Amino acid sequence: MPTILVTGANRGLGLEFVRQFGADGWRVHACCRDPQQAAELGRMARSLPDVRVHRLSVSDGTSVADLAADLAGEPIDILLNNAGTYGLRGFAEGGMADQSFGSMDYAAWEHAFAVNTMAPLRMMEALVDNVAASAQKKMFVISSSMGSIGQPPGGHLAYGSTKAAVNFVASTLAQDLRSRGITVMSLHPGWVQTDMGGSMASLKPTQSVAGLKQVMEAASLATSGRFVDYNGRQVAW
Numbered sequence: 298m299p300t301i302l303v304t305g306a307n308r309g310l311g312l313e314f315v316r317q318f319g320a321d322g323w324r325v326h327a328c329c330r331d332p333q334q335a336a337e338l339g340r341m342a343r344s345l346p347d348v349r350v351h352r353l354s355v356s357d358g359t360s361v362a363d364l365a366a367d368l369a370g371e372p373i374d375i376l377l378n379n380a381g382t383y384g385l386r387g388f389a390e391g392g393m394a395d396q397s398f399g400s401m402d403y404a405a406w407e408h409a410f411a412v413n414t415m416a417p418l419r420m421m422e423a424l425v426d427n428v429a430a431s432a433q434k435k436m437f438v439i440s441s442s443m444g445s446i447g448q449p450p451g452g453h454l455a456y457g458s459t460k461a462a463v464n465f466v467a468s469t470l471a472q473d474l475r476s477r478g479i480t481v482m483s484l485h486p487g488w489v490q491t492d493m494g495g496s497m498a499s500l501k502p503t504q505s506v507a508g509l510k511q512v513m514e515a516a517s518l519a520t521s522g523r524f525v526d527y528n529g530r531q532v533a534w
């Protein structure tokens with residue numbers, strides 16, 4: 298069976314990715330900051346055929362290097378950069394205020410860049426040989442339509458700019474890694490009921506991930522470099 302690595306696997310969309318790929322029999326490397334606190338992920342790992350839990354803080358270079366050393370030589374069909382942060386506060390906590398013009402929280406913006414933009418690149422650099430050694434050779438970044446430069450949502454300056462920047466990273470790597478046969482895409486999950494999306498969101502994690510999973514399975518060098526949503530529809534850059 299193929300192998301997927303998921304970051305931010307302890308809750309929200311990441312946990313649901315583990316559940317759905319794991320239930321299909323994939324080997325899942327499920328990465329989270331604190332495995333001992335990840336009770337639900339631990340239960341999943343015990344009940345699904347091949348889920349392996351790893352400690353990983355994506356914004357910490359040493360932690361990424363340690364994971365890459367642990368996984369040296371192991372083919373990874375899909376590297377899924379899912380971990381993300383809105384900033385210091387989520388939507389559910391009224392997160393907009395600290396990212397509006399005139400009241401920007403610059404420290405939160407820096408942190409969001411480290412997690413949402415720099416970490417996916419660091420992960421892809423660290424694990425590119427694992428992906429290149431696999432059958433499917435795919436890397437994805439869970440981005441957001443809030444990073445659209447053509448159709449900005451208004452406000453959300455910190456979060457949106459980190460997602461716009463990671464789209465640039467993904468689009469560039471799609472070009473640069475094509476010669477190695479590696480597909481790279483940015484994915485928008487929709488507005489989803491997680492800690493980040495809040496309870497008013499329109500989609501359940503099961504719906505979003507079911508759609509994204511189909512998009513990921515259908516992805517190929519022909520679709521590499523695209524920015525699409527959970528239904529496979531193109532999102533404006």
Ligand SMILES: NC(=O)c1ccc[n+]([C@@H]2O[C@H](COP(=O)([O-])OP(=O)(O)OC[C@H]3O[C@@H](n4cnc5c(N)ncnc54)[C@H](OP(=O)(O)O)[C@@H]3O)[C@@H](O)[C@H]2O)c1
Binds near residue numbers: 304
């Ligand atoms: N929900 C939405 O409506 C929505 C919409 C568009 C895009 N997205 C994107 O979808 C992805 C998943 O979001 P979600 O809704 O599932 O959010 P979530 O419920 O808030 O979960 C975020 C996940 O990222 C992890 N994470 C944050 N910083 C990390 C770090 N430094 N190292 C390792 N893991 C870290 C968290 O781990 P801890 O538990 O340790 O904090 C958690 O597992 C994110 O990239 C988000 O930007 C979500």
